Amino acid sequence: MAKIISVINQKGGVGKTTTAINLSSALATLGNKVLLVDMDAQANSSRGLGIDNSLMNYSVFDLFSSDIDVKEVIKHTFPNLDLLPSKLKLFEFESDDYFVLKNKLAQISERYDFIIIDCPPSLGYLTINALVASNSVIIPLQCEYFAMDAISQLLPFISKIQKTYNPELEIEGFLFTMIDMNTKNAVETSQQLRSIFKENILYTTIPRNVSLPESNSNGKPVVLYRPKSKGAQAYIALAKEILEKK
Ligand SMILES: Nc1ncnc2c1ncn2[C@@H]1O[C@H](COP(=O)(O)OP(=O)(O)OP(=O)(O)O)[C@@H](O)[C@H]1O
Ligand SMILES: [Mg+2]
Incomplete structure (x- = not known):
């Protein structure tokens, strides 16, 4: 049975898709069978794995709107890494x-071994479906003061899902993304957040690293596109941390 992990945050642009793609491919590189589910109509995860929307027969939209067999929607991408792709009409x-x-x-x-779900930047119908299906959640955060706002909205949302639909749902952890440890502010904020949320914060942090957007726009995970980069190393470290907890 797969461990199912949703990557969520209602705030846009915090690194959900980058984390979903690169955690999935890091786990796959370490020998795990992984399925990435693109639940965002923007289809960024699908494009990040080099999947061209116009060549796709079926998408997650068909899973929701018809009784199609899920196996017909699966796309093989890289070794050990499959995808349930998304399309713009998922918006509708x-x-x-749930x-x-x-x-x-x-x-x-x-x-x-793992199913990783990339969620849209909202706490609507699709994200609720993802959380109902999941064993745990990873919450990417940019290390800034506004991260507190996102956390204070997310925690009650997660506990409502636990109470109403999925008592098993756990917090895998908050993940600091795009972190620039040369700036005093990032260091102070990350220490502050760690002192409040303690073991709920993942040990691994993801540095700001240009190889991540570059690999993304080339349709390849960073561990394959630029395996020696800081970004690739960080996502391999994250995958190992997640494997230790499984
Ligand atoms: N560690 C990083 N270093 C440098 N750039 C990054 C990093 N992580 C993400 N980015 C870039 O920041 C932008 C936003 O990242 P991403 O798309 O992963 O966020 P998101 O939370 O999925 O956004 P949305 O809410 O729109 O779905 C992208 O251009 C991505 O390439
Ligand atoms: Mg995204």
């Missing part, structure tokens, strides 16, 4: 069934 989808994704993933869960 609304329903009151168990769609959980039920679909249950059909293929035994094929994988």
